[in-house]
Amino acid sequence: MFIPTLERQCTSEQREKFLPLCYDYRIIGTYAQTELGHGTFLRGLETTAHYDPNTQEFILNSPTISSIKWWPGALGKTSTHAVVLAQLYTLGKCHGIHPFVVQLRSLDDHKPLRGITVGDIGPKMGFGPNDNGYLKLHKHRIPRTNMLMKYSQVSPDGTYTKPPRSTLTYGTMTFVRVLIVHGSAIALAKASTIAIRYSAVRRQSELRPGEPEPQILSYPTQQHKLFPLLATAYAFHFVQLAMMKIYTDVNDQINNSNFSRIQELHALSSGLKAFTSWVTNAGLEVCRMSCGGHGYSQASGFPRLYADFTPSCTYEGENTVLMLQSARYLVKCVRDARSGKTLPGTVSYLSEDVSAVHSGGSSGRDLSNLDFLISLYKQRASNQVHFASDKVDRGISAGMDLVGALNSASVHLVSAAKAHSHYFIAKTFVESLKLLKASSELQNVLHQLASVYVFEGIAQSSGDFIEDYILSGSEAKTIRQLAVDLLPLIRVNAVSLVDAFSFRDEVLQSVLGRYDGNVYENLFKWAQNSPLNKTDVHPSYHKYLGPLLKRNQSKL
Ligand SMILES: CC/C=C\C/C=C\C/C=C\C/C=C\CC/C=C/C(=O)SCCNC(=O)CCNC(=O)[C@H](O)C(C)(C)COP(=O)(O)OP(=O)(O)OC[C@H]1O[C@@H](n2cnc3c(N)ncnc32)[C@H](O)[C@@H]1OP(=O)(O)O
Numbered sequence: 001m002f003i004p005t006l007e008r009q010c011t012s013e014q015r016e017k018f019l020p021l022c023y024d025y026r027i028i029g030t031y032a033q034t035e036l037g038h039g040t041f042l043r044g045l046e047t048t049a050h051y052d053p054n055t056q057e058f059i060l061n062s063p064t065i066s067s068i069k070w071w072p073g074a075l076g077k078t079s080t081h082a083v084v085l086a087q088l089y090t091l092g093k094c095h096g097i098h099p100f101v102v103q104l105r106s107l108d109d110h111k112p113l114r115g116i117t118v119g120d121i122g123p124k125m126g127f128g129p130n131d132n133g134y135l136k137l138h139k140h141r142i143p144r145t146n147m148l149m150k151y152s153q154v155s156p157d158g159t160y161t162k163p164p165r166s167t168l169t170y171g172t173m174t175f176v177r178v179l180i181v182h183g184s185a186i187a188l189a190k191a192s193t194i195a196i197r198y199s200a201v202r203r204q205s206e207l208r209p210g211e212p213e214p215q216i217l218s219y220p221t222q223q224h225k226l227f228p229l230l231a232t233a234y235a236f237h238f239v240q241l242a243m244m245k246i247y248t249d250v251n252d253q254i255n256n257s258n259f260s261r262i263q264e265l266h267a268l269s270s271g272l273k274a275f276t277s278w279v280t281n282a283g284l285e286v287c288r289m290s291c292g293g294h295g296y297s298q299a300s301g302f303p304r305l306y307a308d309f310t311p312s313c314t315y316e317g318e319n320t321v322l323m324l325q326s327a328r329y330l331v332k333c334v335r336d337a338r339s340g341k342t343l344p345g346t347v348s349y350l351s352e353d354v355s356a357v358h359s360g361g362s363s364g365r366d367l368s369n370l371d372f373l374i375s376l377y378k379q380r381a382s383n384q385v386h387f388a389s390d391k392v393d394r395g396i397s398a399g400m401d402l403v404g405a406l407n408s409a410s411v412h413l414v415s416a417a418k419a420h421s422h423y424f425i426a427k428t429f430v431e432s433l434k435l436l437k438a439s440s441e442l443q444n445v446l447h448q449l450a451s452v453y454v455f456e457g458i459a460q461s462s463g464d465f466i467e468d469y470i471l472s473g474s475e476a477k478t479i480r481q482l483a484v485d486l487l488p489l490i491r492v493n494a495v496s497l498v499d500a501f502s503f504r505d506e507v508l509q510s511v512l513g514r515y516d517g518n519v520y521e522n523l524f525k526w527a528q529n530s531p532l533n534k535t536d537v538h539p540s541y542h543k544y545l546g547p548l549l550k551r552n553q554s555k556l
């Protein structure tokens, strides 16, 4: 995050000064924004940067205990520098959060500089090797030219020039949220690979006396756990490609001072980061539990995969907060549509009248047709967004201000943002496959995956579709059955579909997910390396167990 921030927020002179140092690993940096007291509410950050025109320096301080920077990755022991987000003060006026490059440690002996107190925040649920750290600043001075001034400037006499958009400072977070969509796709692909390969190796239970124990991948319940998640990993792969394309296009526009799509990008990246990381987070646990006891072993790779992935739901914007950001924009779009404005691509459906198109219950609708089902996802999203938006409007009519009305409707706003994200993902998956140049056999297999993703997505949220009369109860039941009917067909190619992710064993880090399937021998070999097996009789015996047993045996 240090380098992307410099790349996006530096003037050309600052780029020339800082970026070569980063690329050559002459300095190591982190992104120090979050504080003990604030992670979400950026405008509440307390770290200060006061400009001293006499020396043309900024004086950085952590004025309170809650202002201590807390959590930034590699801040504790590794980083020599940080981008520090602080409240800028110049000529007695506060201008809000701005980014500053701060050297933390000497490049000679790596000792913290004067006015800098840094350290590790202590053990965490995962990311053990990462020294997430704290930073306390005390009257620490940096040159004026260390404020990243691409968008806003402080002149030598302290005059402040404001940015074209205050939220341009938030640009790095948007970029990393887009990366996290990719991270979700990768994590779910890894978990699917481990669980499906192991499920093809593991045999368990005697269905009928005398019959061989079947592969657990043959059980419909095991397939129902794993194949929708496999399909989701493929869906997220195509979605992260689409998301990155949109990000790149909008970022190019921003670099040409065209800020027209910055809000749409913020809303989409926020919703997709939250949606994909929540789904992946839950999916990792389903994959682990589908592997029985061995899934709980560190040897499976699941404990580390989960512990390292789960903070994706928190960092880079806590998921609920990001869904609310997405919903806030959707409400704005409903208003714009009602006032006749044209809406941008990813939200243009909100100006369509989708309500009359599909009323639930009409017979003869082709419930296996993906294009038709995507139109139902669209209707569900549109209904939820309009419902939540109407709740906000009713709140305002009842005398609330906008903030109060948004807060009062926030549970429904989150549901609406989820439905919007889900529609975007399902639509992108189906449309991406249409554009894919692939053999008919491969198209058929991928169509099975897209179908089970779309069917299961409706089955798991059938209440949304039934409550709004988008589907009748019997139609929802039919779609649920269509998903189950696909499972044995996907079974045929399931192992090939995870092999296609091409994770090397060294990357997958899983005895259960080994490419050669040689699980039991390697589990036993792995166990030999357990520290507890260094000696046959563990030293603790002589201290605790031995005396206890001997004392009690003497009573017999
Ligand atoms: C190849 C890759 C493969 C695998 C990679 C794997 C993983 C991914 C890679 C990296 C992950 C690893 C490490 C990450 C380490 C973690 C780092 C961090 O966590 S950094 C800190 C992150 N912190 C946050 O995200 C803070 C969240 N809070 C906020 O963003 C703001 O406080 C919030 C938006 C919530 C509120 O903003 P605020 O200004 O207070 O209020 P308001 O809601 O009124 O917004 C005002 C106005 O601004 C608009 N806006 C807000 N944010 C943005 C934005 N980012 N871009 C554009 N616009 C924004 C908002 O919509 C509103 O506009 P309107 O007034 O409505 O028009």
Ligand SMILES: Cc1cc2nc3c(=O)[nH]c(=O)nc-3n(C[C@H](O)[C@H](O)[C@H](O)COP(=O)(O)OP(=O)(O)OC[C@H]3O[C@@H](n4cnc5c(N)ncnc54)[C@H](O)[C@@H]3O)c2cc1C
Residues within 6 Å of the ligand: 030, 031, 032, 033, 034, 037, 038, 039, 040, 041, 070, 071, 072, 073, 127, 132, 311, 314, 315, 316, 317, 318, 319, 320, 321, 324
């Ligand atoms: C592993 C890890 C790595 C990190 N790396 C970095 C880093 O490199 N740099 C950095 O700066 N930070 C980093 N962070 C910090 C991270 O960005 C914050 O933890 C994150 O932004 C969430 O903020 P918070 O912790 O203050 O949670 P809070 O905002 O306090 O969230 C707590 C709860 O309050 C709710 N809540 C908060 N605001 C609202 C609202 N407006 N409406 C409704 N509900 C709300 C949330 O939904 C959540 O349920 C990291 C965190 C972790 C866990």
